[in-house]
Amino acid sequence: MDKEMLKLYFIMGSNNTGDRNPEQVLQKALQGGITCFQFREKGQGALPEEEKWKLGRKLKAQCAAFHVPFIVNDDVDMAIRLEADGIHIGQEDDPASKVKERCPARMVIGVSVRTIEEAHQAAADGADYLGVGPMFATDTKEDAKAPVGLEGIRRLRAEGITLPIVGIGGIDASNAADIVEAGADGVSLISAISLADAPEKAARELRSRLNGPTEKQEK
Numbered sequence: 001m002d003k004e005m006l007k008l009y010f011i012m013g014s015n016n017t018g019d020r021n022p023e024q025v026l027q028k029a030l031q032g033g034i035t036c037f038q039f040r041e042k043g044q045g046a047l048p049e050e051e052k053w054k055l056g057r058k059l060k061a062q063c064a065a066f067h068v069p070f071i072v073n074d075d076v077d078m079a080i081r082l083e084a085d086g087i088h089i090g091q092e093d094d095p096a097s098k099v100k101e102r103c104p105a106r107m108v109i110g111v112s113v114r115t116i117e118e119a120h121q122a123a124a125d126g127a128d129y130l131g132v133g134p135m136f137a138t139d140t141k142e143d144a145k146a147p148v149g150l151e152g153i154r155r156l157r158a159e160g161i162t163l164p165i166v167g168i169g170g171i172d173a174s175n176a177a178d179i180v181e182a183g184a185d186g187v188s189l190i191s192a193i194s195l196a197d198a199p200e201k202a203a204r205e206l207r208s209r210l211n212g213p214t215e216k217q218e219k
Contacts, residue, residue: 001108001128005069006166006186008207010034014055015045016194026059029193030066032203035186037063038088040073056082071110076102086110088131091118096125112168114148119161127163131188132156134169135179139191150182157183173202177209186210 010029014022026037039059041052056072060082063070071086072079076099079087086108089099096109103109111122112131119130134147153167167179172192179187187210196202 001164003129003164003185005036006129006164006184006188007035007210008033008203009036009038009166009186009188010193010203011038011040011073011168011188011190012194013039013041013043014047015041015043016190018195022055023058023062025194025199026062028199029203030062030068032193032200033207034068034193034203036069036071036188038071038073038188039084040190042073053078053081060084069108071108079103079107086128088112096122096127100126110166114145114152116156116159116161119156119159119163123161123163129164129166129185130156130161131168132165132184133167135167136170136175138170150178153179153182153184173205173209176206180210 012022012026017025039056041047047055056078060070069085071088072082072084073088074090074093076087080103087099087103088110089096090112096111099109108128110129110131111127113119113122122130132148132153134145135149136147147169153165156165165184166186166188167184168188171179171187171189176187193199193202
């Protein structure tokens, strides 16, 4: 997989945008230069299954117009049904090896990890990239664990983890560059864009801090 897709990895569901339309928020984020999008429709206020699928289909089409990969969180059936570009799974889900058996070979598989042991296991199971975190304290995830911090990324690299890594949890413009400097390939975030007053401006600032001003990606 292309590690560049992890540079600015936006995660969002309809319950992460306040009173704004998630399609409009994603459009602004795409215009601002996000490099990957994960549809995470879960937690309090999440849509029922059929509405979730309808929204996912619309968001996937938006991503396709900007050539931005569309990833589905946790739900393998949904990812297959939507013909997503990838699936992201956690430690409570089936291992990547089993998920790979169900998904088309082209599908990228990301795995959330906190420890060196989890990272080595995910790599052995065939993960394409790792989501490491939470990096810092976060209120977005209801079941968030204790932060691993920048040292968590450094330890993984020191222990020989070579898979692409994206940091997640409590990330915003003030600390995004630190995570890449620690050894990650990019950052993933929710509220720093989804709840920003101007999502396009927020995404553009993040891209600028990560690797210089983004070029317009629209067709």
